[in-house]
Amino acid sequence: MMAQREFGRTGRMAGAIGLGCWAIGGHFTLDGRNDGWGDVDDAQSIRALQIALDLGANLFDSADAYGTGHSERVLGAALKSRRDEAIIATKFGFTYDEAKRALLSIDVSPSYIEWANAQSLKRLGVEQIDLYQIHPGDLTEDQADAAAEALEKLAEAGRIKAWGWSTDNAQAARRMLDYPHFAAVQQELNVLHDGPEMLALCAEAGLASLNRSPLAMGLLSGKFTAASRLPGSDVRGAGHSWVKHFKDGTPTPEALARIEALRDLLTSGGRTPAQGALGWILARSPHTFPIPGFKTEAQVRDNLGALEKGPLPAAVMAEIDAIVHAEMTEAWQ
Numbered sequence: 001m002m003a004q005r006e007f008g009r010t011g012r013m014a015g016a017i018g019l020g021c022w023a024i025g026g027h028f029t030l031d032g033r034n035d036g037w038g039d040v041d042d043a044q045s046i047r048a049l050q051i052a053l054d055l056g057a058n059l060f061d062s063a064d065a066y067g068t069g070h071s072e073r074v075l076g077a078a079l080k081s082r083r084d085e086a087i088i089a090t091k092f093g094f095t096y097d098e099a100k101r102a103l104l105s106i107d108v109s110p111s112y113i114e115w116a117n118a119q120s121l122k123r124l125g126v127e128q129i130d131l132y133q134i135h136p137g138d139l140t141e142d143q144a145d146a147a148a149e150a151l152e153k154l155a156e157a158g159r160i161k162a163w164g165w166s167t168d169n170a171q172a173a174r175r176m177l178d179y180p181h182f183a184a185v186q187q188e189l190n191v192l193h194d195g196p197e198m199l200a201l202c203a204e205a206g207l208a209s210l211n212r213s214p215l216a217m218g219l220l221s222g223k224f225t226a227a228s229r230l231p232g233s234d235v236r237g238a239g240h241s242w243v244k245h246f247k248d249g250t251p252t253p254e255a256l257a258r259i260e261a262l263r264d265l266l267t268s269g270g271r272t273p274a275q276g277a278l279g280w281i282l283a284r285s286p287h288t289f290p291i292p293g294f295k296t297e298a299q300v301r302d303n304l305g306a307l308e309k310g311p312l313p314a315a316v317m318a319e320i321d322a323i324v325h326a327e328m329t330e331a332w333q
Helices: 042-054 066-079 110-124 141-156 170-178 196-205 253-266 273-284 297-304 314-332
Strands: 004-006 013-015 059-061 087-092 094-097 102-106 129-134 160-166 182-188 208-212 288-290
Touching (some): 042 066, 066 087, 066 094, 066 110, 110 129, 110 141, 129 141, 141 160, 160 170, 160 208, 182 196, 253 273, 253 314, 273 288
Parallel strands (some): 160 182
Antiparallel strands (some): 004 013, 094 102
């Protein structure tokens, strides 16, 4: 059975590694650029999700934006006969044209939240969403407060169990602690990008920290080199300015150098590179829940195998910290 952790302020337990369902949404666009991960096979996606359940993973994170609803439909189909085993997390806040598979704008108004929630419930085929998350990370205080009040009403109506926010702004997240059903944040966290302020807030308030991009958009899987080149049909090759570690579909030299410096440490104890990267997150805080993406059964098995190896040992974590600190010091000089 997969190691479990207390899932924030929900009163539930979740497998310490979940699955992120962005990639299985297939094609869609943002700002006219591809925002998906290339072609998908829905049957393979469903099988991979069910295998994850068999292996003890029960946390699945999607969004209505992923494939403009397609990811939610695939997830709902996979969990149809096993709903009670799963913790379903999804997100809202990007408006979309489902026919054109295009994201359009941001809307977190109460009326939009009411509508978006109803659509996600239908696509997932459930009566209640376990964790309903604000997807846009940057909101005004007025927008955030109005959204929080609307989400509390959905919780009181039984349409969601709890809610959270996908943001890296710990100060903004702290303002939500007064709302009783606020249970989790989703932050970027990986060995190339730490998030100590948000992790401190999670420890203080008992929030779950869902960790997006735990493998740095696949870079920490160890399969990329300076010669790798992804097409424009892949989000990493589409030219989005917010994609940090790929430029024109090619890994940046800085990221590859960092990974090479850490390779032996991450693969200690017989770990694969992905398992080492996930082991770093598990060791980073008892509140973390990395949610690596996947498109194949092999990826799911590799990622969930990190639980058999366990969190990275303290001595290894200290060596990684020393290397990262030395690199940062050199960059500042």
